[in-house]
Amino acid sequence: MREIPIWRGGRERTSLDVRVLRDYRGAPLARVAAAPSLLVHRAVRELREAAEEHSDLPALWDAIAAAGRLLDTAELGGCTPDEHARLVTLATGAPIADSRQALAELAAGMAEVRGALRWQAPGGSLEPFMTNRIEPAPGKCCGWVPVGRVLGFVAPSNHPAVHLTWVLALAMGWAVAIRPGADDPFTPWRVLLALREAGFPVERIALLPGGHDLVPALVEHCDRTVAYGGPALASLLGRDPRVLFNGPGRSKVLVDANAVNSAGPPARSQEAGATSAGGAAGPEDPVGFLVECILHDGGRKCTCASALLLRGEAPGLLEAVAERLNRLPLLDPLDPEARVPAWKDFAAARQTPAGAVEADGLTFVRPGLVLDVDPADPRFGMELPAPWATAARLPEDADPLPLLRGSLAVTLLTKDAALVRRCLRETAIQKLFVGPIPPWHTEPGAPHKGRLADFLFTAKAFREAVIPWT
Amino acid sequence: MTPAELDAHVREIVRWHFSPDTGSPYWLRKAADLSFDPLSEVRGFDDLARFPAVAEEWRYIPAGDLIPRGCNAAFDVWETGGTTGPPTRIVDAEERTRGILRVDRMLDEHGFPRSDAATLPVDSPGPRDPALGPGPIHRAGTSRPAWLHLGPTGPHLVGTNVARLARLRGMLYHTVDLDPRWVKRLYREGRADEARRYTAHLVEQALAVLRTQQVEALSATPPLLQALCEHPEAYDLLAARVKGIIWFGTSLSPEGLRLLEDELLPEARFVGWYGNTLMGIACQRPRREGDAHNCVFSPPGPAAVVRVVDPQNPARRVAPGEAGQVRISLLNRELFLPWHLERDRAVRVAWPGSAAWDELAEVAPLDGGGARVEGVY
Numbered sequence: 001m002r003e004i005p006i007w008r009g010g011r012e013r014t015s016l017d018v019r020v021l022r023d024y025r026g027a028p029l030a031r032v033a034a035a036p037s038l039l040v041h042r043a044v045r046e047l048r049e050a051a052e053e054h055s056d057l058p059a060l061w062d063a064i065a066a067a068g069r070l071l072d073t074a075e076l077g078g079c080t081p082d083e084h085a086r087l088v089t090l091a092t093g094a095p096i097a098d099s100r101q102a103l104a105e106l107a108a109g110m111a112e113v114r115g116a117l118r119w120q121a122p123g124g125s126l127e128p129f130m131t132n133r134i135e136p137a138p139g140k141c142c143g144w145v146p147v148g149r150v151l152g153f154v155a156p157s158n159h160p161a162v163h164l165t166w167v168l169a170l171a172m173g174w175a176v177a178i179r180p181g182a183d184d185p186f187t188p189w190r191v192l193l194a195l196r197e198a199g200f201p202v203e204r205i206a207l208l209p210g211g212h213d214l215v216p217a218l219v220e221h222c223d224r225t226v227a228y229g230g231p232a233l234a235s236l237l238g239r240d241p242r243v244l245f246n247g248p249g250r251s252k253v254l255v256d257a258n259a260v261n262s263a264g265p266p267a268r269s270q271e272a273g274a275t276s277a278g279g280a281a282g283p284e285d286p287v288g289f290l291v292e293c294i295l296h297d298g299g300r301k302c303t304c305a306s307a308l309l310l311r312g313e314a315p316g317l318l319e320a321v322a323e324r325l326n327r328l329p330l331l332d333p334l335d336p337e338a339r340v341p342a343w344k345d346f347a348a349a350r351q352t353p354a355g356a357v358e359a360d361g362l363t364f365v366r367p368g369l370v371l372d373v374d375p376a377d378p379r380f381g382m383e384l385p386a387p388w389a390t391a392a393r394l395p396e397d398a399d400p401l402p403l404l405r406g407s408l409a410v411t412l413l414t415k416d417a418a419l420v421r422r423c424l425r426e427t428a429i430q431k432l433f434v435g436p437i438p439p440w441h442t443e444p445g446a447p448h449k450g451r452l453a454d455f456l457f458t459a460k461a462f463r464e465a466v467i468p469w470t
Numbered sequence: 471m472t473p474a475e476l477d478a479h480v481r482e483i484v485r486w487h488f489s490p491d492t493g494s495p496y497w498l499r500k501a502a503d504l505s506f507d508p509l510s511e512v513r514g515f516d517d518l519a520r521f522p523a524v525a526e527e528w529r530y531i532p533a534g535d536l537i538p539r540g541c542n543a544a545f546d547v548w549e550t551g552g553t554t555g556p557p558t559r560i561v562d563a564e565e566r567t568r569g570i571l572r573v574d575r576m577l578d579e580h581g582f583p584r585s586d587a588a589t590l591p592v593d594s595p596g597p598r599d600p601a602l603g604p605g606p607i608h609r610a611g612t613s614r615p616a617w618l619h620l621g622p623t624g625p626h627l628v629g630t631n632v633a634r635l636a637r638l639r640g641m642l643y644h645t646v647d648l649d650p651r652w653v654k655r656l657y658r659e660g661r662a663d664e665a666r667r668y669t670a671h672l673v674e675q676a677l678a679v680l681r682t683q684q685v686e687a688l689s690a691t692p693p694l695l696q697a698l699c700e701h702p703e704a705y706d707l708l709a710a711r712v713k714g715i716i717w718f719g720t721s722l723s724p725e726g727l728r729l730l731e732d733e734l735l736p737e738a739r740f741v742g743w744y745g746n747t748l749m750g751i752a753c754q755r756p757r758r759e760g761d762a763h764n765c766v767f768s769p770p771g772p773a774a775v776v777r778v779v780d781p782q783n784p785a786r787r788v789a790p791g792e793a794g795q796v797r798i799s800l801l802n803r804e805l806f807l808p809w810h811l812e813r814d815r816a817v818r819v820a821w822p823g824s825a826a827w828d829e830l831a832e833v834a835p836l837d838g839g840g841a842r843v844e845g846v847y
Contacts, residue, residue: 016724016764036726038692041700042733216662221700235660 002030002087004185007192008043010050010203019209021183023090024333024342024362030091032185035208040217043206044150044177050203051149051175057130061113064171066198067191068110072103076193084190089333092157092183093342096334098297102160106187109164109444110194113171116445120168120453129172133462143462148223150175151456154215155188156228156246157181158300158385163191164444165226168452170195175204177222179214183344212236219243224456228302244455246448248383249302249408251431251439253293254400256414257312260286286413286436287320293411293438294325294369298341299387303409303431303440306389307381308369311414312396322369325387330359340367340387353379354388375403404429408449409439471772471826477514479772480801484512487806492540496531497806500524515775515826518799519785521808525558525748533559541804549625550747551650557625560747565804569750569770570631573743574638576753576768580741582714583686585615585640616683617641620676620690620698621719622650627747628718632689641687646675648694650719669697673704680707688712688738691719692726699734709735718743718751721834724764742767744833748810749774749798752830762791763831766819771827773802778818778828781836784811787828790820795836 001020005012015033023029035043072081079087085100092099109116118124122144128134134144151174153166158181166176166188180188188207196202208214215233219225219240227237228246237243293305310318331338343349343363349356354365365386373380373390380390381403394400401419404410405428412420412434420434430449433441442448471479487497488508501508506520528536533547536559543563550558578584617636623629623645636643656665672694679685688708690698695717698704715730715738722730722742731740742754744767752769769776778794780786788794796814800807815836819829 016728017726034723034725036723036729038696038699038726038729038734042729216666217696220666236662238660238662240663 001028002186004030004032004180004189004209005207006033006035006039006209007189007202007205007207008039009046009206010201017210021091021185022344024093024344029087030185032209035179035210035214037210037213037217039208040177040214041221043208044152044218044221047150047175047177047204047206050201051173055173057171057173060173060200061117061171063195063198063200064113064167065111067194067200068107068113070194070197071110071191072107074194074197076190076197079190084186086334087186088160088184091186092300093333093344094159094300095298095331095338095341097336097338098300099160102297103187105161106164106191109161110167110191112444113167116164116168117171119443119445119447120172120451134459141462143460144457145460146173146456147458148174148456150177150222152176152218152222152225152227153178154218154225154227154229154233155179155181155184157183158228158302159297160184160187161442162228163187165448165452167191167195168445169226169456170200170204172453172456174456175206177206177208177218179218180207180209181228185209226452226455244449244452246302246408248306249304250306250381250383250406251303251409252307252309252381252404252407253290253305253411253439254309254311254404254414254419255286255290255314255317256412256416257310257314257317257396259413259415260314260317286317287324289436289438290317290321291324293440294321294389295328295339295367295387296438296440298339298385299367299389300341300385301440302383303442304387305411305439306383307373308389308391309394309400309403310391311394311398311400318369318371318391318393322371322391325367325369328367328387330357330362330364332360332362340364341385343386352384352386352388353382354384354386381407401426409433411437411439471823473515473825476772476775476826480512480515480518483801483803483806484508486540486803487538489540492538494536494538494806496535499535515799518808523810525807525810528558528560529556533561536561536805538803545804547625548627548630548747551622551626551654558748560805562627563804565773565802566627566631566750567634569773570634570638572770573631573751573753574635576755577635577639577714577741579756580714580739580754582716582739582741583615583639583641613684614640614642615686616679617643617687617689618676618679618683618685619643619645620648620672620688620694622648624649626650628689628743631751632716636687639687642683644679644683644685646672646679648672648691669694673697673701677701677704677707680704680711685711687714687716689716689718692717692722693720695730699730705734709737712738714739714741716741716743718745722765723834724832727764744814744816744830745769746812748800748807749776749812752776755829763817763819765831767816767830767833768821769798769827769830771823773800775799775801775827776830778816778830779811781815784809788818790818790824793817793832796830796833 006015017034019032019034020028021030021032085103088099089096121128122134128144132145135141151169153176169176178188192205224242226244234247237245296304328340330340333342346363349363349365352365357364357366367387370390373392375392401422407429409431410429423429423432487493488501537545545561545563548560619632633643742765744752750770752767754765755768776798778788779797780788781795784797793815796812796816799809813836814833816830816833819831821829
């Protein structure tokens with residue numbers, strides 16, 4: 001069985017509190033050390049001291065880039081990239097192809113850390129990270145400084161690529177205390193091993209696996225905290241300005257009939273699973289495109305479409321999407337052809353509105369698209385970690401914006417420029433894509449819920465003048 | 471205590487509580503509703519399972535109805551935390567003080583601080599809690615170290631228990647009011663920020679004591695102990711002065727305890743208490759070679775007989791080393807509770823007296839709540 005330790009102060013620590021992590025068949029997979037909440041203030045103090053020294057940021061970036069290359073190629077802690085993906089799949093139920101792809105995605109983001117940082121800095125230049133100064137306009141200069149030193153990171157288990165967020169914080173000179181997700185402690189551990197291998201000063205990282213009780217302690221002791229979670233965590237955190245909380249995404253796709261009708265009858269030739277991983281289906285196939293909006297990464301991302309809105313008449317379109325999702329085979333997630341995640345908790349799966357099905361001793365939430373759901377129905381837009389979504393039809397002249405509010409990501413398949421403008425200005429939509437770009441589209445370092453740097457840095461008046469009277 | 475001795479104890483206690491001249495109004499009234507005659511049909515411990523669960527009623531009945539007619543002493547009323555509804559009330563005259571004498575002896579086995587002033591032989595009675603019997607007397611002029619209790623007081627017995635213990639050990643009792651029901655309510659209502667403010671308020675009051683008094687012993691709940699360790703000044707004062715710490719009230723994981731003992735406060739002796747107003751105090755026993763757990767609680771049998779049982783079938787004890795639900799029976803002359811299931815899980819630890827009752831480890835709240843998923847995290 002694998003062992004995942006606590007990491008603090010630049011070294012591994014054991015714990016008397018150990019949790020056995022089980023795979024989706026219930027077999028023991030790993031012994032995960034649990035950190036008591038009492039440890040958090042201690043670990044954060046160590047991080048604060050480690051981050052005290054002046055950071056040679058380019059050296060950190062080089063180490064992160066090297067770590068990114070190792071992540072996807074090297075054996076780390078006795079684990080090859082393929083074995084790692086297998087562990088993540090067994091622990092989370094995510095299809096193996098998605099787990100492997102996600103590791104590659106994370107590795108690429110790290111390898112191109114400078115490019116990712118360019119999304120984050122004002123003006124797209126890396127200079128402000130090093131000089132802590134920005135010049136918004138010629139002759140107008142001010143300071144641009146971190147608002148603290150230690151970032152808390154409450155990680156989810158739904159997708160490994162989220163770990164790029166805390167690596168970016170490291171690249172900005174912050175130290176980070178990570179509470180891994182309950183099901184995937186493997187990915188942050190592997191990232192840490194890669195960083196160590198690459199010569200990154202790993203005393204700037206604390207890995208504290210454990211329960212929800214760690215979260216208030218992290219928020220309290222870290223300067224800022226990024227957290228992912230559901231309603232329970234949301235109510236625990238309240239509206240703390242020190243926290244960037246990522247709750248359910250409830251992402252949506254709006255389809256204007258007049259933007260897809262010229263595509264002709266829904267294509268039926270394309271088999272489910274045949275779409276190229278990661279790439280958007282072409283605009284010539286709206287059905288395949290919409291299926292991928294829902295199905296990508298097993299539907300486990302907060303940016304996967306949870307609802308489709310069809311404005312106007314596009315006969316057969318939604319039905320074809322539903323049918324294709326329905327026909328998805330329920331395969332063991334280790335099968336390279338698998339697209340649908342397995343669930344570890346049958347009771348939880350059964351309580352979803354999608355309903356649970358058992359196949360070959362595994363639990364799945366049946367993939368599907370529920371048609372003609374009243375937008376007032378609580379199921380509308382509900383997000384499940386599964387390729388399951390709801391769809392509503394709107395009259396051609398309806399204003400869809402009220403139904404798009406509260407979405408993390410929105411894709412608009414529309415020619416309505418006014419709607420695009422209004423959605424762009426809408427504060428209750430965090431990510432907007434127009435045209436056949438899926439809501440889960442991402443580029444390393446691009447804004448997700450705002451920019452990480454905007455959460456971790458602030459501008460400050462700063463002006464220097466020569467003292468003339470000495 | 472052998473099983474036969476336990477059975478004899480059960481028969482004696484049942485006879486006491488159900489005899490018209492010694493029993494309590496509550497149990498004498500209750501006897502009429504029972505489908506069996508407790509006096510003739512309760513032959514041993516296992517027969518206690520025939521009684522219905524009654525602790526729920528103790529939330530509503532006049533507490534005085536619980537006082538046995540055979541007891542002439544003055545009684546006090548104490549209440550449970552009230553986590554699961556209105557508080558459950560018990561009555562106590564001397565029984566819990568006897569429990570404290572036991573804890574006092576166990577603290578000595580742990581090397582827990584005791585003031586030199588309290589070790590003098592005693593012959594002249596002073597104005598003190600008569601239930602304590604002959605206690606220590608203080609030599610004039612000897613300095614008395616302080617004991618800070620950072621936990622519930624008022625209706626919760628633990629505050630008074632610690633006060634009695636501090637006296638027995640020749641220490642001055644300082645306390646800070648803590649209303650656990652208010653804290654629980656804040657958390658229940660999702661007011662974590664208010665709970666944090668309340669904690670800060672308690673830490674501030676504790677600091678006022680720590681700064682000025684010679685605090686050598688501390689009793690606190692693990693969350694408050696954590697809050698003290700997280701406060702730099704409080705932590706420095708604790709590390710410099712405190713020689714003994716009792717933790718109680720909420721669970722502390724083995725790693726949490728190890729962290730406190732080895733890393734945060736290595737100079738202090740830590741002693742855990744498991745218990746509540748109903749059960750009394752199951753004090754941590756000193757460690758022995760080969761212990762599988764770093765904290766093993768020893769319940770106060772036979773006054774309270776504690777066993778770890780299968781939550782699905784509370785009649786079945788789990789095997790030693792297994793986890794189960796905590797079931798208690800109060801079997802003393804002042805109070806009779808045939809059985810009650812605590813909302814705690816624990817690992818059953820075998821000990822020489824296992825046939826009668828269990829030692830416990832890894833106590834934690836029973837897991838509750840169903841699974842419901844919305845969102846992807």
